Amino acid sequence: MTQDARSLAFEILTTFDKNADATLDSVMDRITGKVELDRREMGLANALVYGVLRHRGQLDYTIDHFASKGIARIDKKILTILRIALFQLRFMDRIPESAAVNTAVEMAKVHASESSGGFVNALLRTCLRNPEEPSLEGLAPEKKLAVTTSMPQWLVEKWIARMGLEETAALCRASNDIAPITVRTNTLKTTREELSERLAPQVETLSPTPASPLGLSFTSPKTPIFEMDAFKEGLFQVQDEAAQLIALMVNPKPGSRVLDVCAGVGGKSGHLAQVMENQGELVSMDVEAYKLKSLAREMARLGITNITTHACDLTRESPDIIGGGFDAVLVDAPCSGLGVIRRNPDTKWKYFKRNATRHTKKQKAILSAAARCVRPGGTLVYAVCSMEPEENGAVVEAFLEKHTDFRMMKPFDAAPQGAEAFITPKGYVAPLPHKNGMDGFFAARMVREEK
Structure with missing residues (x-):
């Protein structure tokens, strides 16, 4: 051992x-x-x-x-x-x-x-x-940046082609920073102010997130997070500020019917249930049944009771649970994860350039399948933790071209503070580590036209 x-x-x-x-x-x-x-x-x-x-x-x-x-x-x-x-x-x-x-x-x-x-x-x-060796003199700018920031050279070259050397350097440095721990307040049990008072003595630094009204970021906890009394009492979930924006975009009403297609272990399902005030019906779906078991345990910790789980691959089947459709559907699609390298540095060594096409094909298939579940007048939100155009805007544009009964809508009913800094001219929500201090993320909000 x-x-x-x-x-x-x-x-x-x-x-x-x-x-x-x-x-x-x-x-x-x-x-x-x-x-x-x-x-x-x-x-x-x-x-x-x-x-x-x-x-x-x-x-x-x-x-x-x-x-x-x-x-x-x-x-x-x-x-x-x-x-x-x-x-x-x-x-x-x-x-x-x-x-x-x-x-x-x-x-x-x-x-x-x-x-x-x-x-x-x-x-x-x-x-x-020889502490000053090896020298980087004579290296091409993209190679030098790849070495000094420990990024794969193909990814550095890809980013330089899209945003130039200077911004790529800033993004690489931000992606190498150690991100703070960010949590989302469980408003079914407490407020952000009360949670802040509980956590303050247990961490080195603590601050509210500027955009998400429910987030707190902190560093150097004195005890592991999962051993904190506030965690055991279900007062928060660990979730980056960028991810906290997604449920605000979906904005489901209490009593509505909502589907979380790629629910995983329930980070966004938990937030959706909070926005719904634990009322209505929230179906958390995933292809991996074991993840849904973890989700169920997590919802019990949070005191959430309006969730049912369903193991299903929407691209292969159309379960009865869809019924007459949902008021809101969230697709937090599988992706490269290149937006969250600062939290998951393993991603940059496991993801290769050739994987992009594979992810895009799956994302398009899931989004199209999820569209069938949206009732007329209902909301569809597509999200990925990636900054790559082929996984975000390109997927949405291809979807809208094929599904003419859907159109883009403004990302938030009530925009969070400072949202103009990460909303693009096309109405996408796209925070970036080097510009917004959040994980790299992308989300688009669409509505299905009434018949």
């Missing part, structure tokens, strides 16, 4: 790299559930995992520079050990250099060979003797 932070980080990172379809969250949940580490060691393990993934591009560029035969010939396990150690040496000033190097050498001996330990020792000590 893993007994120290560095070994745990190594196990998580190697498992993540070996499983092409696995998310970091799923790997961490599976592995950390089997270990017993004190809070300090677990915190260090998390810092190492997220730090390596956040800075992997720059770490690999450095390792390739100092490895005489290049990074491509380094064993995968040894490469992971080097990344963990080099991250400590270059980005964690409180870790003694000797601890970072010596533990890496011992791990290499355990997971590879005695000679591998010697290789790791030599490379890391060369890095220590």
Whole structure:
């Protein structure tokens, strides 16, 4: 059983790299559930995992520079050990250099060979003797930006083509920042002011979100979020401010009939139920039944009772639960997740340029299927946590061209404070990390014409 932070980080990172379809969250949940580490060691393990993934591009560029035969010939396990150690040496000033190097050498001996330990020792000590290397002089601007911000070069090039070098640099830097923890007040049980008073003594900094009227952002909680009394009492859900805007766009009335098509574990379903004041009918649907089980537990914690769950793929079937249609339908579609890299740095290493077409095809199919569920006069909201045009505006425009009984409508009935900063000329809601301090998100609000 893993007994120290560095070994745990190594196990998580190697498992993540070996499983092409696995998310970091799923790997961490599976592995950390089997270990017993004190809070300090677990915190260090998390810092190492997220730090390596956040800075992997720059770490690999450095390792390739100092490895005489290049990074491509380094064993995968040894490469992971080097990344963990080099991250400590270059980005964690409180870790003694000797601890970072010596533990890496011992791990290499355990997971590879005695000679591998010697290789790791030599490379890391060369890095220590040459802290200013490697030089970035002579690199093309896109390559230099990719290295310094640890972004895949294809993604940097894609963003530069769309928004120019200067704005791309700002977006890359913002995507590398550690985002604050943001929660949404459960107004069925408390107010934002009361929740703020409960949380203030338990965190280092605390502030209300400027756009969402229900959000609070904080840093450095003294106890894990899920152990806070306010969490156990169901007073909040963890949700970025950008995601909190979506239910405000749907704006379902109390007593109405609402469908959340891709509900997942219930972040937006919980907010929709709040807006509905726990009245009416909210159907939370997902293709993954296990997610809906988690959703049901989450709704019980929040005190929400107007939700029913239904495991279904709308692109393949038309269940009886649709009935005469819904007053409002939300499609929070599966996507690249490139808008939430600052929270999920693993995304940039698992998502590839070739995946864009696959996501777009699925998004169009889900949106078209969901449109059948909207009653005449009803609202349809399409949302993705992506900033990429092929996943947002292009999907909506193709949908509207094909479904002439739908049209765009203004995004909010009552626009939140400062909304003009993230509403586009076409009426889309599109906050950006470097401009609005939120996750990158996109949403469009449409209405089905009355017959």
